[in-house]
Amino acid sequence: MTAKLTRTFGFAALAALTYAAPALAQQTERYYYGPHMWGWGWFFGPVAMIGTLVLVLVVAAMAARWMGDRSGAGRTAPDKTAQDILAERFARGEIDKDEFEERRKLLGA
Template identity: 40%
Template sequence: MMYWNDHGMSGWGWFGMSLTMLLFTALIIGGGVLLFRALDRSNIHPTPPAPPAPPALTAEQLLGERFARGEIEDEEYRKRLGALRDTARP
């Protein structure tokens, strides 16, 4: 068998091996950076603001809801509704 360059690598071999090592190292570091950025997405997209609060209910609406839930009886509902409407008139 005949071996050239006494089993050693030529200059192009060293260059190719060094370049491959640098590319592999860059690939590992780049992958780590991309993984870190993908896991740290909370700072990039802040949570949207809370929706506005629903408008405040009027006294009549509140009374109607209590009646619908069964908290007050029909007689009490009508009495309170009448009282609310009487105070609302000038």
């Protein structure tokens, strides 16, 4: 019985709020919160919106650039030659001796 009464009261409260919302939205005072977009408000509103959007995009681009600079993945030092990189790969065990010799011959060393 209590659950049914609670459910009924919940539906009644929801209905009361639903029907009261339009009445609360229609205030009788003309300038309840001020004249809003009168005067220079029509100009500064869109300017502030565009400025905020530009600021968010600039911050996002700077964050992406900062995070990209930290990884260093896929970059090699400009003073390394192809033969140096090949020797490093051979030293790390990524390629075997036959592949190392074959690629070294292709590079002309």
